[in-house]
Structure formats: structure tokens, C-alpha cells
Amino acid sequence: MTLVLASASASRAAMLRAAGLEFTTQPAKIDEQEIKLSLKAEGASARQAAEALAELKARRAIADPEDFVIAADQMLTCEGRWYDKPENLAAAREQLLSLRGRTHELTSAVVLARGGSIIWRHIDQAKLIMRDFSEGFLDAYLAQAGETVLHSVGAYQLEGLGVQLFSRLQGDFFTILGLPLLPLLDILRQNKVLRA
Numbered sequence: 001m002t003l004v005l006a007s008a009s010a011s012r013a014a015m016l017r018a019a020g021l022e023f024t025t026q027p028a029k030i031d032e033q034e035i036k037l038s039l040k041a042e043g044a045s046a047r048q049a050a051e052a053l054a055e056l057k058a059r060r061a062i063a064d065p066e067d068f069v070i071a072a073d074q075m076l077t078c079e080g081r082w083y084d085k086p087e088n089l090a091a092a093r094e095q096l097l098s099l100r101g102r103t104h105e106l107t108s109a110v111v112l113a114r115g116g117s118i119i120w121r122h123i124d125q126a127k128l129i130m131r132d133f134s135e136g137f138l139d140a141y142l143a144q145a146g147e148t149v150l151h152s153v154g155a156y157q158l159e160g161l162g163v164q165l166f167s168r169l170q171g172d173f174f175t176i177l178g179l180p181l182l183p184l185l186d187i188l189r190q191n192k193v194l195r196a
Contacts, residue, residue: 001066001067001068001193002023002024002063002064002066002067002068003021003022003023003024003067003068003070003188003193004023004024004025004026004061004063004067004068004069004070005023005024005025005026005069005070005071006026006027006028006057006058006060006061006063006069006070006071007025007027007028007057007070007071007072008025008027009072009178010151011151011152011157011159011177011178011179012072012177012178012179013025015174015177015179015181016070016179016181019181019185021188021194023070026061026062026063026069027061028056028057028058028059028060028061028071029060030053030056030057030060032053032073033084035049035052035053035056036049036053036082036084039052040082046075046077046082046105046107047075047107047109047123047125049073049075049082050073050074050075050107050108050109050123051073051109051111051121051123053073053109054071054072054073054109054110054111054121055071055111055113055118055121056071057071057072057073058070058071058111058112058113058118059113059116059118061113065114065115065116066114066115067114068112068113068114068188068191068193069112069113069114070110070111070112070184071110071111071113072108072109072110072111072178072179073108073109074106074107074108074109074153074178075106075107075153076104076105076106076107076153076154077104077105077107078098078099078102078103078104078105079102081098083095083099083104083153083154084153085150085151085152085153085155086149086150086155087150088150089142089146089147089149089150092142092149092150092155093138093139093142095154095155096130096138096142096155096156096165097135097138099130099154100130100131100132100133100138101130101131101132102129102130103127103128103129103130104127104128104130104154105125105126105127105128106125106126106128106153106154106171106175106176106178107123107124107125108123108124108125108126108175108176108178108179108180109121109122109123110122110123110179110180110183110184112184112187112188112191119191120187122180122183122184122187123180124171124172124175124180124183125171125175126169126170126171126172126175126176127169127170127171128154128166128168128169128170128171128176129166129167129168129169129170130165130166130167131165131166131167133164133165137164141161141162141164141165144161145157145160145161145162148160149162158173158176158177159177
């Protein structure tokens with residue numbers, strides 16, 4: 001029995017490794033942008049989109065039927081607008097300016113699958129209040145952080161320089177990072193993947 005992470009996210013892999021899990025990585029091959037656009041056109045909420053994407057990733061992962069597959073997705077919304085990972089630093093700057101001084105939500109969904117079936121799902125949400133920083137600060141932040149900001153839907157890594165963008169956080173730290181870790185560890189213990 002193997003634990004498989006159906007994600008290319010370095011952050012999610014780092015969280016699992018730091019928690020002492022042994023796993024293989026098998027990113028699911030899906031067009032997330034196309035699926036998000038379709039779900040939004042159908043009237044899905046960000047919560048529904050995060051859950052649907054996590055489930056699809058779990059089902060598309062190539063794994064042995066005995067393996068447990070972890071898949072997750074995260075959506076960032078602010079006043080009804082869905083945000084995606086910025087394509088370049090200019091897009092990251094524009095995105096951060098649009099979030100400046102406002103509260104946005106991060107919705108993180110995680111599922112556990114086995115044999116192609118979803119056996120567990122969990123969704124959590126956090127609220128982040130971005131401070132009203134100056135454009136000079138923003139330019140210095142982007143210059144120092146560089147292209148790492150392109151790997152995050154919010155154009156920040158809260159565990160690094162990105163923490164300086166915020167005045168307040170409400171919610172679970174792991175949810176903010178993109179993987180509600182404590183409930184996941186609990187279900188893995190229940191399924192005897194981890195020692196109780």
C-alpha cells in the first residue's frame with residue numbers, strides 16, 4: 001500500500017514531508033483553467049469548484065487500487081471574483097493591488113481516494129485581510145520574492161515574505177497553505193495508513 005499525492009504543488013508535498021509522511025507524487029493531468037471556467041459558467045460556487053477539482057485529480061491519478069490517493073485544490077475569491085495563479089510578475093502586481101486593503105477567502109478542499117472512489121472529503125475556508133501597503137513596498141516585495149509568487153493563487157507564500165502583505169488572518173494555517181492537514185492526518189490514522 002502506497003500513499004500517493006495527486007499534485008504538483010511543492011507546498012503540499014513539503015507539508016506532508018514535514019509531517020513525516022512517506023508518499024509518491026503523481027500529478028493528475030487535467031486542464032484546471034478550462035474546468036474552472038466551465039464550473040463558473042454552470043453557476044458553481046468557489047467551494048464547489050475546489051471540491052470538484054480535488055475529486056477529479058484524485059480519480060485521474062495513476063495509482064494501484066490498494067493505494068490511498070490524496071488530492072487537493074484551493075480557490076481564492078474576493079467579493080465574488082475568482083482568482084488564478086498569475087502568469088507573470090506584472091499580473092501578480094495587478095492581482096495584489098486588487099486585493100490590497102481588502103478581505104479575501106481561501107477555500108481548500110482535500111479528498112482521499114482508493115481504487116478510484118472518493119472515501120473521504122474535507123473543505124475548509126480561511127479569511128485573510130490584506131493591509132493597505134504602498135506601491136513601493138509592493139515593488140520591493142515582488143523584486144525580492146521573484147517568480148516564486150507565480151506558484152501561488154494569491155501571489156504570496158504566507159510562510160515567507162508574503163506574510164508582510166497582511167494585517168490579519170482568520171482560519172487554519174494549513175488551510176491557508178492549501179491543504180487542511182490535521183483532518184487529513186486524522187483520516188489517514190483511521191485508515192491505518194498512519195499509526196494511531
